[in-house]
Amino acid sequence: MTQVERQRWDVVVVGAGGAGLRAATEAREQGARTAVICKSLFGKAHTVMAEGGIAAAMGNANEHDGWEVHFRDTMRGGKFLNQWRMAELHAQEAPDRVWELETWGALFDRTADGRISQRNFGGHEYPRLAHVGDRTGLELIRTLQQKIVALQQEDFRESGDYEAGLKVFQECTVTRIVKDAAGRVAGVFCYERESGRFFVIEASAVVIATGGIGKSFKVTSNSWEYTGDGHALALLAGAPLLNMEFVQFHPTGMVWPPSVKGILVTESVRGDGGVLRNSEGKRFMFDYIPDVFKEKYAESEAEGDRWYDDPENNRRPPELLPRDEVARAINAEVKAGRGSPHGGVFLDVSTRMPAEVIRRRLPSMYHQFKELADVDITAEAMEVGPTCHYVMGGIAVDSDSAAARGVPGLYAAGEVAGGMHGSNRLGGNSLSDLLVFGRRAGLHAAQYAAGLGERPVLDEVQVDAAAAEALRPFSAEGPTPGEAEEGRPPENPYTLHQELQQAMNDLVGIIRREPEMEQALKKLADLRVRARRAGVEGHRQFNPGWHLALDLRNMLLVSECIARAALERTESRGGHTREDWPEMDRQWRHANLLCRLADPTGGLAATDPVRGQIRLEREETEPIRPDLLALFEKEELVKYLSEEELGS
Amino acid sequence: MSSYEAGFRVWRGDIEGGGLEDFKVEVNDGEVVLDIIHRLQATQAPDLAVRWNCKAGKCGSCSAEINGRPRLLCMTRMSVFSREETITVTPLRAFPVIRDLVTDVGFNYTKAREVPAFVPPRELGPGEYRMTQADVDRSQEFRKCIECFLCQDTCHVVRDHEENKAAFAGPRFLMRIAELDMHPLDAAEAEGLDRGTTAQDEHGLGYCNITKCCTEVCPEGIRITDNALIPLKERAADRKYDPLVWLGNTIRRRGR
Ligand SMILES: Cc1cc2nc3c(=O)[nH]c(=O)nc-3n(C[C@H](O)[C@H](O)[C@H](O)COP(=O)(O)OP(=O)(O)OC[C@H]3O[C@@H](n4cnc5c(N)ncnc54)[C@H](O)[C@@H]3O)c2cc1C
Ligand code: SF4
Ligand code: SF4
Numbered sequence: 011m012t013q014v015e016r017q018r019w020d021v022v023v024v025g026a027g028g029a030g031l032r033a034a035t036e037a038r039e040q041g042a043r044t045a046v047i048c049k050s051l052f053g054k055a056h057t058v059m060a061e062g063g064i065a066a067a068m069g070n071a072n073e074h075d076g077w078e079v080h081f082r083d084t085m086r087g088g089k090f091l092n093q094w095r096m097a098e099l100h101a102q103e104a105p106d107r108v109w110e111l112e113t114w115g116a117l118f119d120r121t122a123d124g125r126i127s128q129r130n131f132g133g134h135e136y137p138r139l140a141h142v143g144d145r146t147g148l149e150l151i152r153t154l155q156q157k158i159v160a161l162q163q164e165d166f167r168e169s170g171d172y173e174a175g176l177k178v179f180q181e182c183t184v185t186r187i188v189k190d191a192a193g194r195v196a197g198v199f200c201y202e203r204e205s206g207r208f209f210v211i212e213a214s215a216v217v218i219a220t221g222g223i224g225k226s227f228k229v230t231s232n233s234w235e236y237t238g239d240g241h242a243l244a245l246l247a248g249a250p251l252l253n254m255e256f257v258q259f260h261p262t263g264m265v266w267p268p269s270v271k272g273i274l275v276t277e278s279v280r281g282d283g284g285v286l287r288n289s290e291g292k293r294f295m296f297d298y299i300p301d302v303f304k305e306k307y308a309e310s311e312a313e314g315d316r317w318y319d320d321p322e323n324n325r326r327p328p329e330l331l332p333r334d335e336v337a338r339a340i341n342a343e344v345k346a347g348r349g350s351p352h353g354g355v356f357l358d359v360s361t362r363m364p365a366e367v368i369r370r371r372l373p374s375m376y377h378q379f380k381e382l383a384d385v386d387i388t389a390e391a392m393e394v395g396p397t398c399h400y401v402m403g404g405i406a407v408d409s410d411s412a413a414a415r416g417v418p419g420l421y422a423a424g425e426v427a428g429g430m431h432g433s434n435r436l437g438g439n440s441l442s443d444l445l446v447f448g449r450r451a452g453l454h455a456a457q458y459a460a461g462l463g464e465r466p467v468l469d470e471v472q473v474d475a476a477a478a479e480a481l482r483p484f485s486a487e488g489p490t491p492g493e494a495e496e497g498r499p500p501e502n503p504y505t506l507h508q509e510l511q512q513a514m515n516d517l518v519g520i521i522r523r524e525p526e527m528e529q530a531l532k533k534l535a536d537l538r539v540r541a542r543r544a545g546v547e548g549h550r551q552f553n554p555g556w557h558l559a560l561d562l563r564n565m566l567l568v569s570e571c572i573a574r575a576a577l578e579r580t581e582s583r584g585g586h587t588r589e590d591w592p593e594m595d596r597q598w599r600h601a602n603l604l605c606r607l608a609d610p611t612g613g614l615a616a617t618d619p620v621r622g623q624i625r626l627e628r629e630e631t632e633p634i635r636p637d638l639l640a641l642f643e644k645e646e647l648v649k650y651l652s653e654e655e656l657g658s
Numbered sequence: 659m660s661s662y663e664a665g666f667r668v669w670r671g672d673i674e675g676g677g678l679e680d681f682k683v684e685v686n687d688g689e690v691v692l693d694i695i696h697r698l699q700a701t702q703a704p705d706l707a708v709r710w711n712c713k714a715g716k717c718g719s720c721s722a723e724i725n726g727r728p729r730l731l732c733m734t735r736m737s738v739f740s741r742e743e744t745i746t747v748t749p750l751r752a753f754p755v756i757r758d759l760v761t762d763v764g765f766n767y768t769k770a771r772e773v774p775a776f777v778p779p780r781e782l783g784p785g786e787y788r789m790t791q792a793d794v795d796r797s798q799e800f801r802k803c804i805e806c807f808l809c810q811d812t813c814h815v816v817r818d819h820e821e822n823k824a825a826f827a828g829p830r831f832l833m834r835i836a837e838l839d840m841h842p843l844d845a846a847e848a849e850g851l852d853r854g855t856t857a858q859d860e861h862g863l864g865y866c867n868i869t870k871c872c873t874e875v876c877p878e879g880i881r882i883t884d885n886a887l888i889p890l891k892e893r894a895a896d897r898k899y900d901p902l903v904w905l906g907n908t909i910r911r912r913g914r
């Protein structure tokens with residue numbers, strides 16, 4: 011038995027972004043002793059980077075808005091593949107979650123009558139995004155962080171200990187979920203970045219809130235944390251992932267200079283009036299309005315321009331189509347030779363708004379371009395192109411309770427959970443998702459933990475295996491006896507990571523083709539073998555090479571899920587575009603693809619590209635509830651739903 | 659695209675001690691110091707410890723000192739240095755080092771906990787808050803803070819005076835008190851908490867002699883001294899008896 015430090019908590023939340031922190035406050039308020047674990051410092055999670063806003067149908071800017079409208083927009087954005095019950099709960103509860111933040115000290119931008127201001131965003135029928143300039147994520151994370159501190163101050167007043175009921179373990183990484191003999195969650199295995207020390211937290215319920223997977227792609231808006239850890243943790247614990255083929259490429263990332271390629275340019279630039287032009291100066295988006303959206307978008311520049319001031323009598327400009335549409339259009343323009351000098355297109359606000367308005371409404375964008383690219387966005391156009399941004403796929407969960415399927419005690423919320431956004435997420439719907447389902451996950455995890463009579467007992471074999479696995483990179487130096495690769499020097503984890511990113515970017519990127527995805531699976535099989543030999547220098551104390559070597563396991567698992575599911579889904583929908591299957595197929599509307607570990611008992615050595623580590627399973631989605639279907643016009647539904655679905 | 663080889667001098671070591679290590683490393687157009695540190699990791703020093711997240715100046719993780727000046731590694735462009743210059747990167751000086759460029763910033767989290775939280779007004783429920791933009795502008799400026807702790811690192815009250823740390827919250831958290839004090843709906847006073855006075859009595863506002871060094875290093879351009887600390891001092895003490903406030907106001911007026 012490995013001698014590692016152990017602690018006991020009721021609920022463990024893995025991740026301190028919006029979802030994790032909201033789950034933690036809820037669990038603690040339900041009376042559960044709650045531990046939060048995160049890879050970075052407290053307050054630095056990815057959520058801090060969110061810019062544009064948080065979607066909630068409060069109706070402050072347009073009184074016609076309401077949850078039904080928000081629900082419709084979300085389903086349309088996701089091309090009706092959304093787990094509809096999640097979309098419903100999300101639309102209904104988002105306003106309460108935003109208002110609640112105000113009572114915890116958040117300060118959103120205001121309307122003239124003192125309410126929370128709401129801005130336009132792609133795919134949202136009305137101005138719906140509560141925001142703070144273009145630093146909304148910072149406001150969200152800081153407010154939740156300060157709420158955690160407020161709860162800790164309460165505990166301090168009562169017990170003299172700030173951390174009696176709620177503790178944040180910052181700069182710690184979870185590498186395995188540990189279960190009991192009956193297969194229930196029993197705790198997590200972690201290492202501390204600072205010291206490299208291992209520890210185990212025993213807990214009856216675990217909420218995974220680890221965010222996304224972007225670091226498997228070369229061009230991405232995501233930070234180093236996005237190595238798909240939570241996705242992998244769930245898979246390894248026996249829970250399936252849902253619809254992993256859907257990856258959102260945000261249309262506007264920076265393209266120059268190379269070192270900042272991929273960094274996000276917020277959609278608010280377009281929401282506030284920015285336009286896209288090609289090298290010929292043409293607003294090309296008018297040529298890319300797909301049939302399903304024809305009635306909803308402006309036909310001429312003049313109409314689009316009038317919409318900003320008179321939305322009742324005009325339709326919105328096509329720059330505000332859902333992200334998948336805009337990203338594909340940019341890709342097509344560049345491919346046709348009408349791109350900007352550095353391989354993007356032009357995004358211009360300088361000719362659309364006075365300089366001081368730009369600086370006030372888009373301060374961080376102004377700052378970002380000035381500092382990083384020497385571009386003054388009040389005077390010239392930005393160059394932008396698609397960047398890997400968000401994963402719609404994720405852990406398959408129960409809509410109401412956020413419980414992961416098949417593993418009692420496991421919950422998931424935030425970007426790591428699947429279903430809510432269907433095949434494509436609307437801007438602003440993530441931050442609201444974090445709060446709505448973060449709260450639900452915290453609530454149900456706490457109730458589950460309280461309802462268990464006895465604490466599950468950790469399976470010690472799993473603890474030992476986790477420790478051995480985590481130490482492996484330090485002993486990769488020597489030859490591995492009996493293996494074909496015997497005697498080769500250890501692999502550099504940084505090189506492996508770069509090769510993986512390149513392969514995913516080139517072969518399973520924004521536009522996909524069958525032979526390329528097959529090639530990707532071969533490459534992944536090769537990388538899998540080499541990753542087993544990833545070796546590191548130095549010691550366990552704050553060693554980034556070691557951390558990366560461990561993250562590779564997760565990135566390889568998640569990448570394989572994406573590639574395999576993408577190969578299987580022979581249609582184009584939302585964040586999954588097949589050049590060889592360019593149409594949306596109504597028969598695929600009611601199909602979910604689930605990824606499971608091929609060999610849940612064995613190791614991860616499988617090198618056969620055909621079989622690999624992941625097994626796919628196709629399932630029928632649950633039919634959409636009739637009263638929700640009734641919110642749409644029949645003419646619209648026929649574009650998405652099959653005959654059988656419409657008939658019922 | 660032009661690239662060149664730059665001389666870098668990076669502090670390596672841990673609590674036990676350490677020193678500057680020299681590197682020669684490739685630099686390309688448009689890169690920032692953090693890119694170079696990453697290149698060192700990928701090619702020459704895989705275990706070089708550094709904190710970073712967003713690489714876009716939004717998270718405040720990558721704080722360090724470049725040529726002795728507290729800065730964000732991800733927002734310092736290589737083009738601000740000459741090609742001949744050797745660039746020295748060291749960890750934040752005011753905090754204990756953990757390893758290489760990573761320091762123990764726990765001091766800041768301790769101080770954050772000592773500032774009493776926002777007090778919601780009893781009479782208003784969720785959704786009933788009404789505030790004008792003009793009323794929230796002041797506090798919003800302070801909420802732009804990305805908690806990079808560069809101001810905490812540079813402030814002379816603690817930079818070379820470990821002994822002051824217990825009594826002094828530092829500019830970031832004095833500013834947090836100002837933020838709550840200026841929040842239009844904070845009900846602290848109704849609950850018997852005078853934030854201005856506690857800033858002085860419990861969080862060490864008196865140590866600040868408005869040198870404005872904090873304002874100078876803030877990557878968010880927050881006017882910490884002028885907009886937060888001086889008004890807080892005004893609230894805390896009767897202005898007539900605080901010569902520093904008088905001095906600060908005079909400087910402020912001349913600066914305009
Ligand atoms: C640049 C940018 C701008 C965006 N703008 C918007 C916007 O305007 N509106 C919107 O709705 N959405 C936006 N998004 C999307 C949104 O920000 C994210 O989807 C969301 O913040 C994810 O939150 P989360 O709580 O799921 O995870 P995160 O905030 O990413 O938090 C994940 C947490 O998990 C921890 N973690 C991960 N792995 C482990 C592990 N193995 N062990 C321990 N801890 C771990 C991390 O340390 C971190 O604390 C944006 C995204 C980006 C990149
Ligand atoms: S103005 Fe005050 S807080 Fe800021 S650096 Fe000077 S002494 Fe420190
Ligand atoms: S006030 Fe400025 S310098 Fe200080 S922590 Fe905040 S952002 Fe950093």
Ligand code: FES
Pocket residue numbers: 709710711712713714715716717718719720721730731732733
């Ligand atoms: S990495 Fe986020 S501020 Fe530098």
